[in-house]
Amino acid sequence: MAAYMIANLNIFDQKTFDTYRAQVKPSIEKFGGRFLVRGGAHERLEGTWTPTRLVLLEFPDMDALKRWYASAEYVALIKLRQSAAFTDVVAVEGYAG
Numbered sequence: 001m002a003a004y005m006i007a008n009l010n011i012f013d014q015k016t017f018d019t020y021r022a023q024v025k026p027s028i029e030k031f032g033g034r035f036l037v038r039g040g041a042h043e044r045l046e047g048t049w050t051p052t053r054l055v056l057l058e059f060p061d062m063d064a065l066k067r068w069y070a071s072a073e074y075v076a077l078i079k080l081r082q083s084a085a086f087t088d089v090v091a092v093e094g095y096a097g
Contacts, residue, residue: 006092053085
């Protein structure tokens with residue numbers, strides 16, 4: 001069953017974040033992941049959540065997502081991202097029904 005990573009980023013160092021962004025896609029693809037949303041326009045329809053930059057990744061399953069997140073390639077990129085943005089990240093399993 002597919003699994004998704006949802007992230008909201010508040011970027012405070014655009015130059016460093018651009019370095020992260022240029023390197024992250026190959027690490028995602030190595031684990032079968034792909035971008036579904038990468039910072040596109042968004043609009044709140046209900047509630048009080050005010051996201052700034054949303055990212056949605058799809059992986060074949062939760063195991064692949066977790067292997068990517070814990071991989072040596074991505075752990076190094078996490079540190080780079082965290083030096084450029086405040087980020088909330090969640091992983092969620094898809095619906096098989």
